[in-house]
Amino acid sequence: MTVASSITIRRARRDDVGVIVRMLADDPLGSAREHPQDPVPASYFRAFEALEHASHIQLMVAEDGGAVVGCLQLCILPGLSSQGASRGLIEDVRVATHCRSRGIGGLMLQWAVAESRAKGCKLIELLTHNTRVDAQRFYARLGFQPSHVGMILRF
Amino acid sequence: MTVASSITIRRARRDDVGVIVRMLADDPLGSAREHPQDPVPASYFRAFEALEHASHIQLMVAEDGGAVVGCLQLCILPGLSSQGASRGLIEDVRVATHCRSRGIGGLMLQWAVAESRAKGCKLIELLTHNTRVDAQRFYARLGFQPSHVGMILRF
Numbered sequence: 001m002t003v004a005s006s007i008t009i010r011r012a013r014r015d016d017v018g019v020i021v022r023m024l025a026d027d028p029l030g031s032a033r034e035h036p037q038d039p040v041p042a043s044y045f046r047a048f049e050a051l052e053h054a055s056h057i058q059l060m061v062a063e064d065g066g067a068v069v070g071c072l073q074l075c076i077l078p079g080l081s082s083q084g085a086s087r088g089l090i091e092d093v094r095v096a097t098h099c100r101s102r103g104i105g106g107l108m109l110q111w112a113v114a115e116s117r118a119k120g121c122k123l124i125e126l127l128t129h130n131t132r133v134d135a136q137r138f139y140a141r142l143g144f145q146p147s148h149v150g151m152i153l154r155f
Numbered sequence: 156m157t158v159a160s161s162i163t164i165r166r167a168r169r170d171d172v173g174v175i176v177r178m179l180a181d182d183p184l185g186s187a188r189e190h191p192q193d194p195v196p197a198s199y200f201r202a203f204e205a206l207e208h209a210s211h212i213q214l215m216v217a218e219d220g221g222a223v224v225g226c227l228q229l230c231i232l233p234g235l236s237s238q239g240a241s242r243g244l245i246e247d248v249r250v251a252t253h254c255r256s257r258g259i260g261g262l263m264l265q266w267a268v269a270e271s272r273a274k275g276c277k278l279i280e281l282l283t284h285n286t287r288v289d290a291q292r293f294y295a296r297l298g299f300q301p302s303h304v305g306m307i308l309r310f
Contacts, residue, residue: 017235024236033237047239054233056211075232078209080172081179081247082188084202089244092236113308122310125282127303139306148282148305151294153268155277 007104009111012059012071017048019068020061023094029129060111062095062104069099072108076119088116088124093135109142127152162259164266167214167226172203174223175216178249184284215266217250217259224254227263231274243271243279248290264297282307 012020018040025034035041051059056077062070075089090112095104116124127150128135136146167175173195180189190196206214211232217225230244245267250259271279282305283290291301 020235030236035238041238043239044235045239047233047235047241050233050241051235054211056209057232057234059235073234075230077212077230077244077246078202078205079212079228079246080175080199080202080206080214081185083190083196084198084200086202086205089232091232092234113310117310124308126306127280127282128306129303130301136304136306139308142308144306144308146285146304146306148284148307149291149301150303150305151281151283151291151299151301152303153279153294153297153299155268155272 006065007069007107008063009060009108010063012048012051012061014045014048016061016068016071017044020059020071020094023071023096024092026094026097029131058115059092060108062108064099064104068096070095070104070108072112074112074115076116076121082122085122086120088112088119088121090124090126093126105138106142109139113142162217162219162224162262164215164217164263167203167206167216169200169203171216171223171226172199175214175226175249178226178251179247181249181252184286213270214247215263217263219254219259223251225250225259225263227267229267229270231271231276237277240277241275243267243274243276245279245281248281260293261297264294268297 021034021040021044022036024030025036051057057075059073061068072093073091076086077089078086176189176195176199177191179185180191206212212228212230214228216223227248228246231241232244233241
């Protein structure tokens with residue numbers, strides 16, 4: 001797996017919101033859900049501001065030579081089950097189409113695992129759409145088990 | 156669906172931890188994961204204290220005539236995807252064995268949906284183990300779609 005040595009994983013900034021939204025929109029599921037027009041709709045910036053005040057959530061980006069090429073959101077959740085184990089919840093993982101198969105997703109997940117461990121988590125959980133079979137293979141290679149059904153209620 | 160009028164949904168208190176742990180342990184999956192001995196292991200109380208400081212998470216119980224007969228944890232998560240929609244994450248839903256089929260789970264979910272809407276969420280998500288087919292039917296009746304694979308990495 002070749003990974004450009006220039007890639008860094010860092011916290012997302014307000015001026016990354018546009019490129020993150022375009023990555024979220026750049027697939028069949030996302031294109032139906034997102035509004036990636038220019039200027040970026042205010043609802044995305046309101047969400048970014050909420051994330052800035054959520055100390056339990058980190059929205060991260062992968063940056064390659066100054067360009068944002070990936071994103072991932074990690075939430076640390078305490079809970080009673082599994083003997084009071086905190087868990088990490090990973091959401092909104094994307095790698096820019098032209099940067100796939102370079103190990104960027106792996107680097108972001110490696111960061112998320114290390115961060116979850118550092119925060120005392122005993123497990124990480126995520127939901128990935130039934131149709132994202134490549135993503136499921138990617139997570140399985142990292143040791144994730146497809147042991148659960150992910151269910152969603154949209155209002 | 157008959158629901159005893161005496162049932163209330165309220166925030167969990169420290170002295171509920173023991174009964175919650177026993178409900179979490181009271182099935183084949185939970186019995187392998189939990190340690191429901193008396194006194195309750197300190198790890199559960201440490202987790203409860205973390206929950207008390209997590210303003211984004213509510214650990215709730217269903218109480219019937221003074222007895223705790225169900226539990227549910229709801230986390231409110233901001234995020235950029237779905238046009239900056241916050242979402243609710245439901246975890247650790249249990250109803251005491253002797254109180255099933257009385258609509259207590261439905262009452263707790265009804266609370267979680269109302270609370271998620273009140274906090275501006277556009278969706279609720281959850282993971283339920285592949286083997287919990289009754290739970291999957293229960294959530295499907297409430298409108299949840301099994302559109303995702305729930306994947307877990309345990310350390």
